[in-house]
Amino acid sequence: MNHAPEPGTASQSTPTAGFADGPGGPDNPLLEHLGINLLEVKSGHAVFVMDITAKHLNRQGSLQGGVSATLLDVACGYAGLAANENAPLGNAVTVMLNISYLGKVSSGRLRATGTVTRMGRSMYFSAGELRSEDGELIATAQGAFKRNRA
DSSP states (O other): OOOOOOTTSOEESSOOTTOTTOTTSTTOHHHHHHTEEEEEEETTEEEEEEEOOGGGBOTTSSBOHHHHHHHHHHHHHHHTSSSSTTSOOOOEEEEEEEEEEOOOOOSSEEEEEEEEEEEOSSEEEEEEEEEOTTOOEEEEEEEEEEEOOO
């Protein structure tokens, strides 16, 4: 069985200047507020985790759809931030994100995985999965992202 690092101790294959505290640090206050932590990032792949707390739930006591969307957006987006294995992480904006909500969850740890499906010069496309700690598929996403010019 693979043992992943704890949240906040990201395994990064690329240099990540400004990410000493992880994406939950000063670089992204929203992720910090939500408790979303970078677990792994490398060219074409990113993984984020989050422990569900009361602030993540809707009126029915289930994970709020916007929290699911945020997890999938960052996983899909970060997957394309390193143009190659030796490149530092860049920046990008979400152009389009389609989400399919497939299941409900109200407690435990979530894992959002993003994988680049197509890479161009300035645009890339990613697919994502959000899973509960027992492996249940909660939501999927497909997105298009545009890299910011340096």
